Amino acid sequence: MSRSLCAGLSGLAVFSLAVAPIPPAVAEAPSLRLVTATGNVVAERDPDDSGVALDLGLHLAADERFELRVRRASYDRLPEVHRRVGDRYEKLPDGLVRDFSGLPGFLQVTVKNKRGKTVKRAAQKFCPAGVANRYQRDASPVDTYPQSCPAHPFTLGTVWGIPRGWALPVIPADDKLLDLKPGKYRVEVSVAEKYRRLLGVSGETRTVGLTVRAASNEEHGGGHMRRRLSARDGGALEPGLRPSTVAPVPQGPKPDLRALPAWDIRVSHLNDRGLFVRKRDYLRFSATVWNAGPSRLVVDGFRREKSDVMDAYQYFYDANGVQTGYTKTGTFEWEPKEGHEHWHFRDFAAYRLLSADGGRVVRGRKEAFCLANTDQIDLTVEGANPRPENTDLSSSCGESTSVSLRQALEPGSGDTYEHSLPGQSFDITKIPNGVYRLEVAANPSRRLVETDLTDNVALRRITLGGRPGARTVKVARIGMINGH
Structure with missing residues (x-):
């Protein structure tokens, strides 16, 4: 994928x-x-x-x-x-x-x-x-x-x-x-x-x-690496100029961010650095947030001088794609971890492991993201863009030397972080067996302006079992989607 x-x-x-x-x-x-x-x-x-x-x-x-x-x-x-x-x-x-x-x-x-x-x-x-x-x-x-x-x-x-x-x-x-x-x-x-x-x-x-x-075997070596390994291929979207003032949010179309249920869920002994730790159990999962439209989500970052922080601004567009305004919406931060090494927008999504009734947080992890149109989720929604420009890290995630950048998520497309990446796990070594809910939340701090904030959370019911060092997980079906 x-x-x-x-x-x-x-x-x-x-x-x-x-x-x-x-x-x-x-x-x-x-x-x-x-x-x-x-x-x-x-x-x-x-x-x-x-x-x-x-x-x-x-x-x-x-x-x-x-x-x-x-x-x-x-x-x-x-x-x-x-x-x-x-x-x-x-x-x-x-x-x-x-x-x-x-x-x-x-x-x-x-x-x-x-x-x-x-x-x-x-x-x-x-x-x-x-x-x-x-x-x-x-x-x-x-x-x-x-x-x-x-x-x-x-x-x-x-x-x-x-x-x-x-x-x-x-x-x-x-x-x-x-x-x-x-x-x-x-x-x-x-x-x-x-x-x-x-x-x-x-x-x-x-x-x-x-x-x-x-x-011959010599002709078939290496295989191919999956996405999100490097952000050094160029082709980035071009940001605008740093705004000198912050105007009110304009009227008109806005994006609608929605979380999808966590998927590709498994128990592993690999930690976020990719090291095998026999005595630790990690619940690893993939997570996707998508834009149901009708407008694209565009966030520009402008670097603070001699800092690993960029000020972030969300831009807005009318039905014809003409920019109508912008508002300040948090920050980007440089993420040096192996497997990332690019700029992440804060407050795009968050993950939590909840008790069976959803009333108690067992594990929480707030995540930052580099936005990219990695997956087609629904190209039939209003405003859908079937061929977005930024579909991988080479699009807009930036370099350590970047002074500005643009990240975008088009209507109909989703941004997926796979289970193998840093941050896509909970340490469940000391968590008792039983039924839990794995929560993915889009725009958790509500910094981004959307048309609808009621569809930002998705839950997946899971059951932890096994014994320390050999834990298991069963994932509930959702409709015709089996237990990924």
């Missing part, structure tokens, strides 16, 4: 959802089709893997704009999918998707050996969001759709799409590997019939030559 959209799409996010049942078959001519980038591809099989991933250089090309809105009404419901047709949205059949990771069984894949014998068949999931490429000369110069499918367990809504004249790589989204020995193959790929009918995809079968070769 990345601490993973363009202001020009704001009209999409507030588009009126006039729903009509979709007919059994799409009447118009197909507007989507599979195209091949090359006739032959090479896949390397790592000795430690059970197979190869089939990236065949296929693209889904859109001759007309293709757009799906995917949203669930609550965590008790499966997502519903609506296809945009002209100026309205048509509801696709219930149960088409179970989550937000893509369209299951979108591709039908047949692999044949050099003698023409079928050796593998597979159905592969496809995420209709990614880094698309313009393939028609007269197409729009900008792709306004998200660059990935959301992976957060508490996502409520997203938008998938391909602009007219653009082509999106068709890469399997389910991480399934095909057990193919080194050798040469022919792979036949087509879109499943139900998607051809529902989405308007042409029915051609594309054939690609595939060479599988063994990869």
